Amino acid sequence: MSGRLLVVDGLAAGYGRAPVLVGVSFALRPGERIGVLGPNGGGKSTLFRTLLGELPPVAGRFVSAGGFAYVPQTERSRLDYPVSALDVALMGTLSRLPWWKRPGRTGRAAALAALGRVGLAHRADAQFGELSGGQRQRVFVARALVQDAPTLLLDEPFTGVDQPSAELLEQLLAELADEGRGILIATHDVDQVRAWDRVLCLNRRQVAFGPPAIALDRRVLEQTYGGAIVAIPGEAGAEVGILPAHHHHHEEG
């Protein structure tokens, strides 16, 4: 475990006894960003839910040093709920305090600082449901910062996010990695993953794991996305794998 925040070994995950994801083995070191790539239903969310303890592993094991902070998909939360951005960020203190205790001055200061870090200090009192999709995603990142765990899990944080929010988020993930946190980011975007340290390709099993420059070859992409790759000449003359327009359904648990 030394020098590693998360070690996953031969993990099979799923609901009940039939796994929907098998053969997952990888390690996350401090300061690393791992892109978790795969189609809808490929097992990204199932992997996260297993790591978070919501699903017991069907087989294999994983060891985490210090637990996880979590950024779920925003469309699962309700917009008619009577909470402010600050209230949502404060939810990150729940696991840090005894359950009956309310967050005191320290908790509020941490939540406000986290909102400042995602550029939303001025919107702390805004109704959560009235924020834009990108702003709501940033509030969720602030909540994960309040959780203050060494490892962050982000479930498709760039889906439905406006360009300024996406840039701010990308910048923030780089900063958090520089601070020595480990970050797992589920995404559809192959090009985005190329900027990160490692990529984990899932399609009901682990297709590949490694540095994107080495791991992301055409064979791996085809196996990850079930052969749905169209090759076109890249601008610099290189061949670039482009995915046909994929559908952002979120039927995956």
Add this chain to the structure above:
Amino acid sequence: MHALVEPWTLGFMQRAFLELVLVGVVGGVLGCWVVFYELSYSAESLAHALFPGLVAAALLGAPLVVGGAAGVLVAAVAVAVFGRTPALGRDTSVAVVVTTLFGLGVLLGLAPASPPGLNELLFGDLLAVTPTDLVVAAALGSVVLVTLLALHRQLLVVGFDRGSARAFGARPLLVDLVLLGLIAAAVIVGVQALGNLLVVAVIVGPAATARLLARRMAPMMALASGCAVVAGLLGLYLSYYADLAGGASVALVLVLGYLVALGLRGGALVRLR
């Protein structure tokens, strides 16, 4: 002026109002969670399912609280057992259990040997509230409020996004069970005032009204409690001067309050456009 003060010179009217304050505060605060957890129908079912327990208590001369608690236990076991019957859907099994238990309660209540009082159990008897009833209501109500306060953060996280709640240290199943238990307690508190048929009005009505007007959970709870207490006051006046049943008058004012809030909000939205 005299007409406003006159009712409150009477001891039974004072007790009726105190009972409504207790029921209103508890129902208002709890109701906010009931509305966001979409448990209004469950609360209604629970209220009807514990009816035979109340009738049995009345027949045996036992306190209503004891009968109500026994009734809730029987209903919970029945729902758990029939809910597993493969041929029945879950909501069907709940409906079967609830109507069966409610019918059983009415049969018991209409038996020749039963003391008069079925009406009071069904529709409440605000004007017959005794000091002992008030003490019981205050004690049970305090338990509900303290539990809600202690669980506030968990309730907030689970209600916001049940799917991710565990990742933030909340326990959805535990929260659900406690909430159902608290609804049962509040129903038992409110039955004396509003009766088995109308008690859910004081849990759902004020919270639904407050939801239209408030933007944060704490103000929404304060507003819901306030609405319930004001509706209790106006309902008692209505009952006193129009000679109507107390519980029904309060329920009527609660519904009118909701319609007024709906109108206010609709008006505000129209002006914004």
